[in-house]
Amino acid sequence: KLTVEDLELKGKKVLMRVDFNVPLKEENGEVIVSNDNRIVAALPTIKYVLEKGGRAILFSHLARIKSEDDKKGLSMKPVAQKLADLLGQPVVFVPATEGPELEEAINNLEDGHVLVFENTRFEDVVDGVEVKRESKNDPELGKYWASLGDVFVNDAFGTAHRAHASNAGIAANIAQTAAGFLMEKEIKFLGGAVEAPERPFVAIIGGAKVSDKITIIQNLLQKADKVIVGGGMAYTFDVANGKSIGNSLFEEDKVELAKQLIAEAGDKLVLPVDAIAADAFNNDADTYVAGDEGIKDGYMGLDIGPKSVELFKSVLADAKTVVWNGPMGVFEMPNFANGTLAIGEELVKVTEENGATTIVGGGDSTAAVQQLGVADKLTHISTGGGASLEYLEGKTLPGIAAISEK
Ligand code: 3PG
Numbered sequence: 001k002l003t004v005e006d007l008e009l010k011g012k013k014v015l016m017r018v019d020f021n022v023p024l025k026e027e028n029g030e031v032i033v034s035n036d037n038r039i040v041a042a043l044p045t046i047k048y049v050l051e052k053g054g055r056a057i058l059f060s061h062l063a064r065i066k067s068e069d070d071k072k073g074l075s076m077k078p079v080a081q082k083l084a085d086l087l088g089q090p091v092v093f094v095p096a097t098e099g100p101e102l103e104e105a106i107n108n109l110e111d112g113h114v115l116v117f118e119n120t121r122f123e124d125v126v127d128g129v130e131v132k133r134e135s136k137n138d139p140e141l142g143k144y145w146a147s148l149g150d151v152f153v154n155d156a157f158g159t160a161h162r163a164h165a166s167n168a169g170i171a172a173n174i175a176q177t178a179a180g181f182l183m184e185k186e187i188k189f190l191g192g193a194v195e196a197p198e199r200p201f202v203a204i205i206g207g208a209k210v211s212d213k214i215t216i217i218q219n220l221l222q223k224a225d226k227v228i229v230g231g232g233m234a235y236t237f238d239v240a241n242g243k244s245i246g247n248s249l250f251e252e253d254k255v256e257l258a259k260q261l262i263a264e265a266g267d268k269l270v271l272p273v274d275a276i277a278a279d280a281f282n283n284d285a286d287t288y289v290a291g292d293e294g295i296k297d298g299y300m301g302l303d304i305g306p307k308s309v310e311l312f313k314s315v316l317a318d319a320k321t322v323v324w325n326g327p328m329g330v331f332e333m334p335n336f337a338n339g340t341l342a343i344g345e346e347l348v349k350v351t352e353e354n355g356a357t358t359i360v361g362g363g364d365s366t367a368a369v370q371q372l373g374v375a376d377k378l379t380h381i382s383t384g385g386g387a388s389l390e391y392l393e394g395k396t397l398p399g400i401a402a403i404s405e406k
Contacts, residue, residue, distance in 0.1 A: 061120045
């Protein structure tokens with residue numbers, strides 16, 4: 001498999017798929033990027049291509065486009081502006097995904113210069129009809145985009161679980177494809193943790209629903225030394241263990257599966273032993289710490305309790321590799337953020353004191369570590385939401401397969 005360093009870039013039209021699917025907000029009547037993490041994460045590859053004298057042609061999808069109306073607020077223009085600010089050099093923005101204006105701008109692009117073209121998912125709606133040319137990987141579209149450049153660099157790990165025209169389609173139609181530095185880094189950390197972790201390897205899985213994470217838990221139970229399960233999904237396991245959970249969230253149709261996992265995993269699976277129970281889904285709710293006896297009627301668990309925090313810390317204490325996905329409680333509410341915060345702090349500690357490799361994947365967990373201000377102190381924060389989850393499930397990601405198959 002090639003990386004961007006294997007390519008001859010000088011004077012080349014370098015097609016670069018990035019994941020600039022970033023949140024936007026309106027400020028003083030102007031649409032701006034509200035979180036630039038994904039753009040910052042792609043800078044090393046972009047800068048490398050520019051330094052080597054390549055002509056960088058960047059493109060990404062932005063949100064999902066189902067109608068002409070959706071296109072109005074979802075142009076890549078503010079993203080191109082943000083990129084120009086971060087790069088400290090002008091960025092040519094072309095408000096088209098095909099046609100003479102785009103082709104001419106690409107032909108006029110000079111070595112070391114950068115161009116961003118319009119949201120690739122604008123191709124999903126043509127003349128008001130939802131045709132999904134991008135999202136269904138229309139072979140003509142991949143072929144056309146491939147014809148615009150000399151080589152293809154895929155740095156969009158966040159989109160690697162999609163087989164769309166702008167990643168898989170181009171890769172199939174161009175002579176040379178390579179992974180960018182971000183793609184490589186994501187594969188190194190997420191793939192490395194799951195395939196060849198330094199042990200003990202501890203996985204922490206949280207979040208609201210068992211159904212979203214069941215395949216990850218199953219896969220990680222095969223690979224990790226311990227799998228800690230916290231967050232809302234733990235109450236389904238509590239029901240499986242015969243514990244009362246009051247009004248807590250749980251999935252009745254997953255109780256049998258939870259029972260089976262508990263039986264198969266033995267002490268590899270670590271569950272919370274207490275909870276912060278609240279009488280409403282509200283930061284100011286009345287709360288108490290519910291222990292072994294379970295949660296009483298009228299209350300719901302919204303965070304792990306202090307004994308669970310100590311238990312989880314003890315499991316993490318000698319870890320050499322940790323993968324974390326999903327919060328331990330409703331961390332957006334300060335009174336239920338403690339469990340998630342404690343895990344974040346413990347991860348910083350094992351990173352600094354044990355030299356452990358600590359990896360965070362998934363949208364919620366990434367938001368949590370950023371809110372907690374610990375993102376810089378952990379080894380790797382994945383830019384993938386769905387992509388990192390599917391990677392941890394052990395699935396082959398088409399965006400990666402399309403590069404390695406070359
Ligand atoms: C993401 O944010 O997870 C990726 O950019 C993929 O977006 P999608 O789920 O709309 O395909």
